Amino acid sequence: MKITGIDTIPFAIPYRKPLRFASGEVHTAEHVLVRVHTDEGLTGTAEAPPRPYTYGETQESIVAVIDKIFAPQLLGRSALEREAVHGLLDRTVGNPTAKAALDMALWDILGQAAGLPVSGLLGGYTDRMRVCHMVGFAPAARMVAEAERVRDTHGITTFKVKVGRRPYTDDVAACRALREALGPEAELYIDGNRGWSAAESARALREMEDLGLTFAEELCPADDVLGRRRLVSQSTIPFIADESATRAAEVTRELLGGSATAISVKTARTGFTASQRVLHLCEGLGVEVVMGNQIDGQIGTLCSVAFGAAHRSAARRAGELSNFLDMADDLLAEPLIIEDGALRVREGAGLGIAVDPEKLARYRQDG
Known part of the structure; x- marks a missing residue:
């Protein structure tokens, strides 16, 4: 079950009211939808929320590090080789939410392949x-x-x-x-x-x-x-x-x-x-x-x-x-x-994530 592709889709959804706290405030959820595809037709899905005032990541940096650094290292590897994947990701310092989204997407694939919920x-x-x-x-x-x-x-x-x-x-x-x-x-x-x-x-x-x-x-x-x-x-x-x-x-x-x-x-x-x-x-x-x-x-x-x-x-x-x-x-x-x-917890295999395609088309930021 080899990884054949990784999608990074930036999207933005406004908040009804901003959340304010000591290190910043959030008016819009400017996140990245991460999808990992395999040659067996399974797709793992997760979300990466950048917090520049905490970890230094931005929506643009998450997309860039996955597309330019992580994806080339992971393509062709088995989606089940999570430890090997982490060994590759850890060569690059920082970028915690980008790494986390890839990890959770791989677990989603594992659950789907086993026919069991990730939880x-x-x-x-x-x-x-x-x-x-x-x-x-x-x-x-x-x-x-x-x-x-x-x-x-x-x-x-x-x-x-x-x-x-x-x-x-x-x-x-x-x-x-x-x-x-x-x-x-x-x-x-x-x-x-x-x-x-x-x-x-x-x-x-x-x-x-x-x-x-x-x-x-x-x-x-x-x-x-x-x-x-x-x-x-x-x-x-x-x-x-x-x-x-x-x-x-x-x-x-x-x-x-x-x-x-x-x-x-x-x-x-x-x-x-x-x-x-x-x-x-x-x-x-x-x-x-x-x-x-x-x-x-x-x-x-x-x-x-x-x-x-x-x-x-x-x-x-x-x-x-x-x-x-x-x-x-x-x-x-x-x-x-x-x-x-x-x-x-969502029932069913994997994480139970089903994205509404119309909503994704409405909120995605990459055209």
Whole structure:
């Protein structure tokens, strides 16, 4: 089953409202649809979401690195040789979402060839995941209104609140308003996207001690090495490493160095193969993982839930699986539906991705 072609299709779908956070804001999902074709007629599909302010990738760079560097190395190889493929991809530094999309597309092919869902091949722990919704920067009243709408409409009771503004008091006030509105049964955790210093983080956490936060994520930059270690050592809240722990070696560094006590796994940046390595490393070290979100569309979200539901440790916490709700449209022929606060794995062979050709023609950017 040889790889005969790789398509990279840039597309752009606007958001109904921008998502704002400390390291940037997103108004349009400018992603890349990646398709890997084989000589047996099977096609694997995935989505690569560039985040230039986090990993340095752009829509144009993803297309270029796949078309000009990765595809020439992969054409003619067996689609089942994932380790050999990773050996080739790893010769090129960086480009995490481009590599991840290729990996997930190959797993999609593997599932189709076996006649089994990818989630089952990865582990098959459960058929659904609880959903966590990400609430971006806005006045406190609007953040509360969004959280209440998502709770009442979709049954979601876990919320990741974007913080990192200056002054930090705006974020403290927003978190307090969310707790008061949602009640003690809601789970709240905060994500600073490196927006605060260690000192600001410490002060903000002291002011939120009574809010019962579940996690704190990337409140200050990874380069603030000593500050992060002091912050983590003094806090009773588990600290999640996200942007600072994008591969297994970085996970080891952050955990053993005392800069984090939990890890965010994002299939959009580590695919399925490297995400399993990160997950198993965390299990071996006895730390929790959460399934993060790269502000994915529905295709990326489908991949996240397939991986998260496959593993007991990943399915334990609600995954960040709802940001596609803010997009004006999507590419899937059968849209995802969140019911009773959960998202189900797609049934059928592979990942179950079926792209609507009319929508792809409407939103693609390559003419």
